[in-house]
Amino acid sequence: MKNHWMKAKWIGLLTVLMVFLSGCGKNHLSTLRPAGEVGREQFYLMILSIIIMLFVVVVVTILFAIAVTRNRRSKKGENFQPKDVATNHTLEVIWTSIPIVLLIILAVPTVYLVFKQADTSASVTDDGEVNPEETVINVRAYQYWWEFEYPSEGVVTSQDLVVPTDSRVYFNLLGADVKHSFWVPAAGGKMDTNIDGINSFYLIFDEDAAAETDRLFYGKCAELCGPSHALMDFKVTALSEADYDQWLADMQAIEEPVQPSSEDAQAGQEIFNNSCMGCHATTATGAGAMGPNLTNFADRELIAGYLEHNEENLQEWIRDPESLKPGNKMTGTYDLSDEEIELVSAYLMELSVEEGSGDVEALQESREASGDGEPGEGSADEETQDDEDEEEGN
Numbered sequence: 363m364k365n366h367w368m369k370a371k372w373i374g375l376l377t378v379l380m381v382f383l384s385g386c387g388k389n390h391l392s393t394l395r396p397a398g399e400v401g402r403e404q405f406y407l408m409i410l411s412i413i414i415m416l417f418v419v420v421v422v423t424i425l426f427a428i429a430v431t432r433n434r435r436s437k438k439g440e441n442f443q444p445k446d447v448a449t450n451h452t453l454e455v456i457w458t459s460i461p462i463v464l465l466i467i468l469a470v471p472t473v474y475l476v477f478k479q480a481d482t483s484a485s486v487t488d489d490g491e492v493n494p495e496e497t498v499i500n501v502r503a504y505q506y507w508w509e510f511e512y513p514s515e516g517v518v519t520s521q522d523l524v525v526p527t528d529s530r531v532y533f534n535l536l537g538a539d540v541k542h543s544f545w546v547p548a549a550g551g552k553m554d555t556n557i558d559g560i561n562s563f564y565l566i567f568d569e570d571a572a573a574e575t576d577r578l579f580y581g582k583c584a585e586l587c588g589p590s591h592a593l594m595d596f597k598v599t600a601l602s603e604a605d606y607d608q609w610l611a612d613m614q615a616i617e618e619p620v621q622p623s624s625e626d627a628q629a630g631q632e633i634f635n636n637s638c639m640g641c642h643a644t645t646a647t648g649a650g651a652m653g654p655n656l657t658n659f660a661d662r663e664l665i666a667g668y669l670e671h672n673e674e675n676l677q678e679w680i681r682d683p684e685s686l687k688p689g690n691k692m693t694g695t696y697d698l699s700d701e702e703i704e705l706v707s708a709y710l711m712e713l714s715v716e717e718g719s720g721d722v723e724a725l726q727e728s729r730e731a732s733g734d735g736e737p738g739e740g741s742a743d744e745e746t747q748d749d750e751d752e753e754e755g756n
């Protein structure tokens with residue numbers, strides 16, 4: 363009987379381990395498969411500390427084994443007294459200095475990297491403005507969603523973060539209500555989003571790593587921030603520099619909300635304007651709104667940060683957000699019939715940003731002409747023109 367129990371326990375333990383450990387090692391998710399320089403440096407620190415720890419464990423285990431086995435009474439007789447080393451100076455110097463040396467070995471690279479990875483000075487210009495030549499993203503964390511603002515380009519999005527590969531991406535982190543924590547496990551360690559001060563750091567996403575993971579990485583909130591904390595996920599889309607610029611330009615081109623084509627969607631837009639517009643923007647400007655910016659909602663990977671992106675889930679979300687994300691701030695703020703929900707969701711599913719509709723050259727020029735004026739403003743007329751052309755094409 364007892365044997366059976368032992369066996370069952372082992373099998374149980376192994377199963378649990380298998381389930382959890384098989385979660386490790388996925389490229390888009392894991393700290394153990396770093397996707398860029400920052401994550402890699404932190405990974406090496408982990409390896410270094412594990413090596414040091416193993417060394418200590420091995421040495422202590424050997425000493426312990428010697429102490430236990432060497433002077434057994436059964437071997438040496440009842441009256442044997444082992445040599446007293448309590449005041450041996452040489453030994454004391456050795457076992458005081460070894461830990462000090464080990465800590466120094468760990469401290470030097472740790473301190474060096476902590477300072478290196480906290481260096482965000484390139485993200486601001488000498489006058490304290492955001493440097494338009496670097497990728498700078500302002501992150502605002504809300505219960506239970508994420509807003510991403512690209513200050514130099516005047517673009518706002520939410521839930522799906524878009525970044526360029528192979529260069530530093532600087533993040534300025536702020537919490538809008540309570541403290542959250544911004545974490546993209548594959549790219550680097552987490553950092554708190556406080557409500558009373560901006561925390562900054564940078565991450566790097568390698569082009570190779572991005573290509574391996576369909577350009578998608580997972581992000582999470584890593585601070586217990588309320589009942590739906592565990593659902594406060596986001597996606598990171600890592601694009602090549604050129605595609606990233608094109609995405610920004612495409613977003614900039616949406617100066618007016620996308621016009622729906624089908625009749626259902628048009629009716630949905632009216633409902634949206636009456637019931638939802640107060641919290642949700644459908645153009646790519648306007649940070650600090652009550653709800654996620656929905657300009658490119660149809661292009662996103664997920665709904666509400668964690669649901670598969672399809673019309674069924676969207677309708678379920680609009681019908682009863684509380685059942686999907688307890689404690690969220692959208693619950694109970696409107697009253698729609700099932701039919702209205704279908705219309706509104708048809709509208710949202712048309713909120714797509716046309717690829718290639720933006721003027722990349724204007725974007726890049728405005729970046730180079732850094733310092734004076736607001737970047738991205740200059741080409742507004744042209745972009746409106748482009749928009750109209752495309753609508754006719756639809």
Ligand code: HEC
Nearest residue numbers: 505506507521637638641653654665666667690691692695
């Ligand atoms: C009081 C403000 C408010 C109103 C009104 C409101 N919402 Fe929301 N909405 C939110 C908030 C806040 C969230 C984020 C919830 C979360 O994820 O915690 C959200 C999330 C969403 C999402 C998911 C967004 C994403 O990026 O995945 C959709 C879709 C949505 N709302 C549609 C609607 C529709 C349709 C209406 C009108 C019928 C509406 N909302 C009315 C505040 C509001």
Ligand SMILES: [Cu+2]
Nearest residue numbers: 542583587594
């Ligand atoms: Cu959170």
